[in-house]
Every structure is written in C-alpha cells, then in structure tokens.
Amino acid sequence: MTSTAPHQSILDKPFVLDLFAGPGGLDVAGRALGIPSLGIEWDRSACLTRYAAGLDTLHADVSAVRRDAFESLPPEINVLAGGPPCQTYSVAGKGAGRKALNEVKDYIKRLMAEEKIDKDLENLSDPRTAMVLEPLRYAIQATRSPNRENRPYDVIVLEQVPAVEALWEHYAEVLEETGLPDGTKYKVVVDVLDTETYGVPQTRSRAVLIARREGLGEPSLPGPTHRAYDPKEWNRRQERDTASAHQPTLYDEAVSESEKQKNVDDDLQPWRSMGEVLAPHGRRTPFLVRSNYGSSGVPGRRGVRTDRQPATTVTGRISRFVVFEHLDENIVYEGPRFSMNEAGLLQSFPPDYPWSGTARAQQVGNAVPPLFGAHLLSAALGLPAPDPDVMKESWQPATEEKRAKLRSHGCGDAYECTARCPRPEDQIPVRSTMK
Template identity: 35%
Template sequence: MSHIEREPTSPAVFRILDLFAGPGGLDVAADVLGHRITGIEWDTGACATRCAAGMDTFQGDVRQYRAAFFPHAQVLTGGPPCQTFTVAGHGAGRRALDQVVQYIERLHEAVRAKNQDWREIFRTWRKILEELRRRELEAKKVTAEKRQLEDLTARKRRAMRKRLAQLGQSPEEIKSFLKTLKAPQTLEVPDDELKTLLEEFSSLNDALDKLRDRLEELGDERTGLVLQPLWWVIERSKRPGSEPYEAVVLEQVPAVMPVWKEYAKVLTSLGYRTGTQLMHTEAFGVPQTRRRAVLMARLDPTVVSNPLLPDVSETHERYQPGSLSTRRAKARHTDTLLWGVLGEDAEESPKEAWVSMEMALKTARSIKPDLPERPAFTVISNYGTGGDPEARGRRDHDAPSATITGKVSRNRLVHKGTDKELDDFNRFTPAEAGVLQTFPVTYPWSGNDVSQQIGNAVPPRLALHVLRQVLEPGLNKDEAKARLERATTALEAWKPGKPVKIRLHGNWEGHPLTGR
C-alpha cells in the first residue's frame, strides 16, 4: 500500500471485506481513508492488478466462501455482477430482477419468522441455492441444444445461398432475399428445392425462438450472485456465535436499484439504518457522467425510530449538455470573470463545478509528466446514441467524459470540432482511462483486458464519499468536508507499495480477518 503521510483522520479504523472486488476501486478509497480492506475477486486480470497495487486479495468465486470464514470483518462491501439486469424492463432483464426479488422476499420471510430459528433460515437459503443450481444445469442443456440448432440454421442458410446462385440470382438479389428470412412466410418461392429449404429454415427458427424464451425463463447463473451479499449479512446477523457487520455498502448499475430496495427491507429487519441512492458520479467530483445505484446500511439500535440514513450530499454540479449550469461550469474552468456575465456569483452556489476531462488529465500530468499532452479534442465513443449505432456519441475535452466502459480503448480522439484524428495519442492510455474513473495516475494496471477492468470498477472518488458517510456519521459538515478534501488529495497522490501475494481458498493462516 501507499505510505502517504496522513493527518489523524478516521474516528475508527474498520476492517472491510469487499466481495466482487474488481481491480480495487473501493479498496484504494478505503486505503486513503485509513481503513484495512480485503477483497474477494475471481478474475485473473483484476487479481494481477490488485497484486501489483498491494491490495489484500483472495482469488476465487464468492460462492466458494462464507461469512463464517472471515469472523473479524466489520464492514461488508461489494458490487455483484450486473449483466443480467442491464436490460431491466425488457424481457430477460426484467424477469431476472423479478426472480431475485422473489428470492429476497423468501429470505425476508424466514428472517421475520416468529421463532427466527437459524436452522430454518439456513434451510431456506439451501433451497434457494438448489433451485438456482437446477436452473443453471437445465440452462446449460438448453444452451447446448440451442447451439446445435444455430449450426443447422447456418447450414440451411448457406444451402439457400448456394441454390439461389444456381438459379442465376445476382449477389445483390441473394443478399436481399436472405435479409427477408426474418419473415419467410411472406416470400414467394417458385423453386421446389428452395421452398423446402425455406420451410426447414423457418421451422428451425421457430424452435430457436422457443429455446431463447426458455433460457430467459431459466435466467443466468449470475442472477444468484446478487443474492450473496445479502446472505452474508443474514449469516453474520443470525448465525449463533456470530456478530453482525457494523456497516454494509453495495453499488451497481441503476437497473439494480429495485434489488437494493428489497435488500433494505431485510436489513432494516436485522437492525440496520438503510439508504438507497442513485448517484451521478460527476456530482461527486468524478470527471465522468455515470450513474450508480448505491445501498448503504449502518447497524443502529435506534433503527425502529430512525430507520433511514441520509443521502450523500452532492459536492459538484451535475452535467447537462447545453444547460445554463453547464455553461456556467465551463466559464469557471476558463475565466472567473465570466461568472458575473452569466448571472452567477460564487457565493450563490455552494457546489463546485463538475470536473472536465481536461482538468483531470492536467492534474494527472502534474504527478506523472510523461502522460500525453494533447490539443483541444473531442472523444468519439465506440457506441451509438439515440438507438442509432452509426451516430457515435461525442464529448469535448472541456466536459466530463461519457461513461467509461470496457470498450474505452476503442474511443477515438479527434481534433475538437472535426473528425480528424489526433496525429499522436488518438486513444486514451490505460493510465488516462483510469484517471477518468478517478484512480490514481500511478495505479499499476496489470493482467489481461485492462480496459474491461477499468470500465467495471467503481470510481474511487465516489467510493470516498459513500464510505465517509456510512463509516463516519458523527462528523459535522465542516469536518466531513475537510476529511474529504484530505482524502481526495491523498487519492490523487497515492502510489503503490510492495506487491502482495494473492491468497487462494483455504489459505487462511495468519490472515487478520480469519483469526487463524
């Protein structure tokens, strides 16, 4: 870990266990706040980065571990995989959410039972795991059958292409014909052989549609992973001989918010004050527009009379392209004399301006001078906008970045106001992409698929705000502000210490959370 000099800061030092820890976004935030953190992460690339960054890590599937293995952990954090929920409201995503909510309700019912017997609670959990396992096994069988049908469908398609060529169709006519195969019943086919192929193709497509529907009903194996943090909290709260976590912090994409709200109901039953908040990252000093759904919980004996935690206060303005607040923010970044022209005085707005890509990268260059220095640029996204894959999103250098995803290395940098790529450094380096997520510029990105690691990570600066609020509720407004300012400075200047060895399941000896 870093050896930055810190003022006495944290009212208490917590031992944190981070599930689905990724490359260490929450971990580095906890480190600069003075807490001790251990992560569980399965991805080899992310573990390589964690090792190089000195982040204490157990490698493996979270489902291989249990809360009982880490009796000295005081705080639980994490961000379970979200892919199955990112299309909430549309087919499979909506069904996956509904399924998880139903499982949470079953666990909640067991927790609230009059006798609250641990064996009954555990029995409920085992039944849920068995159901998920059966679904997973059946889904594998259906997936294998689906692949076989897809292979057959591809063969029929090739056979039709060949037959059309034999009938004298031009390449353009063949292409047009094959495009209409999504609705083959509308086609008029005079050739008997082609007609037979088309009927067989249509039959295979109908069978494939049924298999796709069945897979959506069965769900994804990752659906069960989102239940893991809740079960760890229940186990620590209800298992004889265990002590409950003092706090819980979970974060994910906005689509997971309904799950967090159900979590909150269970945690309230277990004696926690809770809060759920949809957080706009640029409103907390992250040079990027991104939204995260956050669940916060703090063990509190006054929960009956005071069940809700307050929201984390935004410190910066939100970014809205073309809005007056955005024009004001840009003015602050360029010339403070323009404030009065825009009708705003510094004393009238308690919030800071959002942070632009330009400002974040400039600060990073002051720490790591070998970063590229570019002229005014525009980022052209790898993704389309407005439902049009060809209409690539664009964001200028003097604005926050669009959401950093696992495809960030594919984003193009062009001269501002043009489509002409920069002659040099027309892509963000991993260090720069990390900075736009608010990782320290010296963060030692390692292993495979670094872009995906960066895109999946929680922005450390956002984590600073959430951890400070949940773990240090006794600080007043001025103390909290000073605490965050010191932590932000430490985060920017953070440097990795000595690499650590990744632990595997069963390697408990000598670890501070295991007590062995």
C-alpha cells in the same frame, strides 16, 4: 436524504469486506480514508492488478468463500460492500427484466424464511441471478459465524447500474421490515447518484444502498460537492457562443469554465473536465473524444465531447474511444487513444496505478470510481466528505516481496494461481461493461 448531521464516525475500527472487488476501486477509496479492506475477486487479471497495487485479496468465487471459507475471514470485518453483477435484470423496465427481478425477490423471501435454495439456484439458466443474492447471504452468514461470535455486519454499502435501484429498494424493505433471520434490522437509504457531482471527471450514474444496523443512527447519502453536468445546458451555451460575435475555440482555460459554472450554486464546485484531469499528465489539449457508449455500434449515435466536458461513462470500451487533436487551427487529426492510466484518471484512480494482466480496459470500466467510493464510505461511516484531491497523489506500487506475500495469501502460491483459484473457463458469462 443527504447528510447534514455533524460528522462523527459510527465505528471505532471500520474494516471492509469488498465482494466482487474488481481491480480495487473501493479498496483504493478505503486506503485513502485509512480504512483496511479485504477484496474477493475471481478474475485473474483484476487480482494481478490488486496484488501490484498492494491490496489484500482473495482470488476466489464470492459464493465459494461464503460456503467453504467464511470462518477464515477476519472476524473484525464490520462493513460489507460490493456491486454484484446484475445484468440479468438490468433492463428492469422490460418484460425479461421484471421477470428476473420478481424471481430474485422470491429467493430473498425464501432466504429470510431460512429455506434452502441452493439446489434451485443450480438450475438457473443464468448464474448471475444467484450472484445478486450474495450480499444478503453474507449478511445472514455473519450472524451464524462462531468466528465472529454471531455478530452481524454494522454497515452495508452496495452499488450498481441505475436499473438495479428496484432491487436495492427490495433489499431495503427486507432489511428494515423483515430483518435477518436472527432478528437484526437495519436503517437503509437508496438512491441513484451521479459521479460527476462528487468530483469524478465522468458522467456515470449509480444506484446505491447504504444500511446501518439499528442503534447506529440514521444513514444518509453523501451530499454532492460538485455541480451536475447538464448536456442540454452545455449545448445551449455552445449555441449562444456560436451565435455571438466572438467565435471561441473549442478549448477555453479551466478558469473560464469555472466562471461559467460558479453562479449556479456557490456551495458547489464546478464539475471536473477531461482536460483539467489529463493535461497535467501530458495529454495535449484541446481534444475531442468520440465514444461508442450507448451507440449499439451505430456510428451516427456515437457521442462526441470536448476536453472541457466530463467524459462519458467509462466502460470496457474505453480503449476504442477515438481522440482528435489540433483543433484550434481548424486542423483535425486523430491523436493517441487513451492509455490505461488516462482511463484510470477519468475513473478517479490515482496516477500511475499499476494496471496489470490482460483485459485492462475491461478492468478500468468495471471498477468503482475510487473518489465516488470514498464519498460512499464516508457517508456510510459518518466521516466528513473526502478531500477532492485525495486521489491525485501517485500510487506507490507493492514491492516484489509484498506482492508475493499478497499472492501467497490470495492464490495459495507466491508466484502463480493454484487449484483453489477459479478456473478461467468457469468465468462465463463475461462480466458486463455496464459497470
């Protein structure tokens, strides 16, 4: 169900708590919409990026904050958001995935019955299974918080890889039918959405959940603003062009690409290509990109796309994508690989976003595409769809003074991590690149 109702914000002053916040995709979206946010993130490098970007952050384990510091969170927070690591059952169609999903469902049932589950969770072979329960546990904790006067969150927004749709459906069933232990119930919508249909220059599918507390109206999914990318149609078109008398080069003007797409649906804009996004920032066109996404390391299965197409899913392997240039004269050579700012642009981050710390490619790949996040938040809150150009402006990094203040709040010291910060050796297993 997509939104067709008149736009009227359901909250006077939305304030987002972003669990598993990463380098700031959803927070960047919130800032573009004028919505404040607080992110909780345990990866040190992702926090360094967030501090450099000027984003309010707690360098902490999400579960530890819930247990030990929930009452210190701003009481005005009324929107809960996040994408918990869900690798333990991301193979939902297989036996191991179904078993893990059934295990999670049982824990959810016990949570709603107010049973104690922490000791059982400590014995799990994979601690990430416990992490997928955290959004629900935060929702319950909010109703028991004296600092909040026991007020539940008004809106919940969750997203993850498509295989997690089955879990979101179970979340929806619990939130709508069973309700939280205090009796609070929500209206919920769940679906799998494609990010290129919201102006992100990348084909990336996400399972999303949007919930509104009863009394705040029916929630709806964001309506698409751009055409979906169909690889089969693209291949058929290339075959027709090759068979015609005119032999096109691999790069056509963006206007020609728009002409090819516009007649399919006059209400939707053309999907955005890599060349359209990267050329204004110095990337030479034409180019080809060979990625190993979905190849399992087998060279013959690697995907190849031209700059006239959207990128394949940007993962932590984005720095390994090989870029070939100088194609228009039948001379092909390997050009420079994508910089982190270019990889960020393919995720719809603003130009010059201040990526910091180590494992920057992993940070980019794990992030929520900000433009997609802006559409999710807008739909969840009843706001109009964001301007497709909202992320094009250069990002103003935080001053040294601001960065020190943010880190003092997030880590306990203006210049370094402290004993309250998660230890790197505890951050195992490593985050998946599937995000």
